[in-house]
Amino acid sequence: MNIVVCVKYVPDAQSDRTFNDSDNTTDRVGVDGLLSELDEYAVEEALKIVEAGEGEVTVLTVGPDQAADALKKALQMGAHQAVHVNDAAIHGSDSVATSLVLAEAVKKIGTPDLVMTGMASTDGTMSVVPAMLAERLGLPQVTFASELTVDGSTVTIRRDGDAASETIVASLPALVSVTDQINEPRYPSFKGIMAAKKKPVQTWSLADLGVDPSQVGLDAAWTKVESFTKRPPREQGQIVTDEGDGGAKLAEFLSAQKFV
Amino acid sequence: MAEVLVLVDHANGTVRKTTAELLTIARRLGEPSAVFVGEGFEAAKEALAKYGAEKVYRVESADVTDHLVAPQAEVLAQLVASASPAAVLIPSNSAGKEIAARLAIKTESGLITDAVDVQAGEGGGVKTVQSVFAGSYSVTSTVTKGTPIVTVKPNSAAPEEAAGAAADEVVEVSISDAAKAAKITESKPKEATGRPELTEAAIVVSGGRGTGGDFSKVEEFADSLGAAVGASRAAVDAGWYPHTSQVGQTGKQVSPQLYVACGISGAIQHRAGMQTSKTIVAVNKDEEAPIFELVDFGVVGDLFTVLPQATEKVQAAKG
Ligand SMILES: Cc1cc2nc3c(=O)[nH]c(=O)nc-3n(C[C@H](O)[C@H](O)[C@H](O)COP(=O)(O)OP(=O)(O)OC[C@H]3O[C@@H](n4cnc5c(N)ncnc54)[C@H](O)[C@@H]3O)c2cc1C
Numbered sequence A: 001m002n003i004v005v006c007v008k009y010v011p012d013a014q015s016d017r018t019f020n021d022s023d024n025t026t027d028r029v030g031v032d033g034l035l036s037e038l039d040e041y042a043v044e045e046a047l048k049i050v051e052a053g054e055g056e057v058t059v060l061t062v063g064p065d066q067a068a069d070a071l072k073k074a075l076q077m078g079a080h081q082a083v084h085v086n087d088a089a090i091h092g093s094d095s096v097a098t099s100l101v102l103a104e105a106v107k108k109i110g111t112p113d114l115v116m117t118g119m120a121s122t123d124g125t126m127s128v129v130p131a132m133l134a135e136r137l138g139l140p141q142v143t144f145a146s147e148l149t150v151d152g153s154t155v156t157i158r159r160d161g162d163a164a165s166e167t168i169v170a171s172l173p174a175l176v177s178v179t180d181q182i183n184e185p186r187y188p189s190f191k192g193i194m195a196a197k198k199k200p201v202q203t204w205s206l207a208d209l210g211v212d213p214s215q216v217g218l219d220a221a222w223t224k225v226e227s228f229t230k231r232p233p234r235e236q237g238q239i240v241t242d243e244g245d246g247g248a249k250l251a252e253f254l255s256a257q258k259f260v
Numbered sequence B: 001m002a003e004v005l006v007l008v009d010h011a012n013g014t015v016r017k018t019t020a021e022l023l024t025i026a027r028r029l030g031e032p033s034a035v036f037v038g039e040g041f042e043a044a045k046e047a048l049a050k051y052g053a054e055k056v057y058r059v060e061s062a063d064v065t066d067h068l069v070a071p072q073a074e075v076l077a078q079l080v081a082s083a084s085p086a087a088v089l090i091p092s093n094s095a096g097k098e099i100a101a102r103l104a105i106k107t108e109s110g111l112i113t114d115a116v117d118v119q120a121g122e123g124g125g126v127k128t129v130q131s132v133f134a135g136s137y138s139v140t141s142t143v144t145k146g147t148p149i150v151t152v153k154p155n156s157a158a159p160e161e162a163a164g165a166a167a168d169e170v171v172e173v174s175i176s177d178a179a180k181a182a183k184i185t186e187s188k189p190k191e192a193t194g195r196p197e198l199t200e201a202a203i204v205v206s207g208g209r210g211t212g213g214d215f216s217k218v219e220e221f222a223d224s225l226g227a228a229v230g231a232s233r234a235a236v237d238a239g240w241y242p243h244t245s246q247v248g249q250t251g252k253q254v255s256p257q258l259y260v261a262c263g264i265s266g267a268i269q270h271r272a273g274m275q276t277s278k279t280i281v282a283v284n285k286d287e288e289a290p291i292f293e294l295v296d297f298g299v300v301g302d303l304f305t306v307l308p309q310a311t312e313k314v315q316a317a318k319g
């Protein structure tokens, strides 16, 4: 079973995330970044599948130089090899363009049995790239898996819908996105960290993928950010310490605000 | 006037509030045409007419309903081609976003997800507002290519009634084999709680690790306010509350009029799901808890004494 896991390099959620003033794109350079935590679940699940059988896990990222850090972490966890698509023209790409580049890279890697992704990126939480990628690759899409099993020719997942808990079956090859309910991602071991240094990392440009630079980047986006405004910080609210009347004060506040 | 397609969110014909909101928004952009997939149209018709749907495209084929999102994206793509709508509005839940994503690729159209406001653009098209980075920025965008496809969050507009004809038109669809490749083989309905839907509720009361696993005081307070009950991930991971009630980055994003966090510290991932609530209240033992940075009103105290007293007072006030 060969698996490609798409992993994203994202600004650290603990740091102040911001926009580039010059072109209204997310600032991925000025702040510390890391492998999106939600993609660790996909890496972990892929490793478990391969460890229970055979095959290789390839991690794939589309991003700037620093995105190599995301790949490194995944390799340290145990992925076998990595592909980094890095091209200046990609800067400012939206999910439409990102999914195009990912799709072409997956094809060049060679169609795997499974393409796996996280449930959402922690910086955008759009949750659209997996569906777009499935659409572009013509693969069955089984998303938001909280349990997953594969046998020779099918993948079965369970997911927690709002109205129902659903079981979904698709034939392989397929695209699967996983939630943070599916497993507990491992920490890289010392051995894993050492081994990662010798693992192959390929860097591809758009030309390597046959993608025309005019199809990606800010200018190719099908939507345009007109403006962004920082929310004024919330005004300091009223805080009371319970001295036997905290509940009553809370009820008074709610009545005054017409919630009761 | 151009049509505006609205994908109807319903359970066996019971139309959700988000659909009324989307139809209201659609009227700002053109003439609303609802797209109704599944069974129960007769039950839904009245609600769709009430909020101004002039037309309803009906799709009942099992090819669509037994599969995940791909066939619905094909249906909408067919309608975009035949009706040339001014925009397509889709509820911003996980299935809705995936349908929208696939539709955007199929029709080579710009996609905006999680909009909290949609207005007609100055030179036509749409102008949307999104709230990003855990609610710390608000972003105004336009669609520059194809048919604007927008997924809209619940509570983004106050539903306004306007009579529509809701003339139904059965749509014959031909769904590709590829779109049918993922099949729902089993579906276990969730137990009904009798409380409002988390993402649609006007008031949400959530409990966290501070409940120690006993949600009864949180639930009683919620019921006194007619609120939905939410939970932090710590409470969900401990098995105290179902995952579908989780509020936060990897749970539901809620934006109610009032959010009450009980025994929740206010981690960034939790904030990502509730920070855009209009009024925020917290009850927490620890005065240093980061949740207090967000609140309009906070009580430093034990939720097991504060909540029952508040419940009693609220009930008394209601008479
Ligand atoms: C990738 C990722 C995704 C995540 N997604 C989410 C998400 O979607 N939603 C989410 O909530 N979290 C999420 N988290 C987890 C998040 O980081 C926090 O761990 C979690 O929100 C903590 O939950 P809590 O506030 O209930 O618990 P704690 O942080 O332990 O806080 C408990 C609070 O209860 C108070 N308390 C204790 N006893 C009482 C009492 N008797 N009365 C009053 N107050 C009391 C304490 O003072 C404390 O402030 C995510 C984390 C990661 C890494």
Ligand SMILES: Nc1ncnc2c1ncn2[C@@H]1O[C@H](COP(=O)(O)O)[C@@H](O)[C@H]1O
Pocket: A005, A006, A007, A008, A009, A036, A038, A039, A042, A060, A061, A062, A063, A095, A098, A102, A116, A117, A118, A119, A120, A121, A122, A124, A125, A126, A127, A128, A129, A130
């Ligand atoms: N630039 C990228 N490189 C690799 N994978 C990505 C990239 N962007 C998104 N993904 C994958 O798509 C998932 C969902 O992303 P999103 O639609 O942006 O929320 C992530 O969890 C990743 O697995």
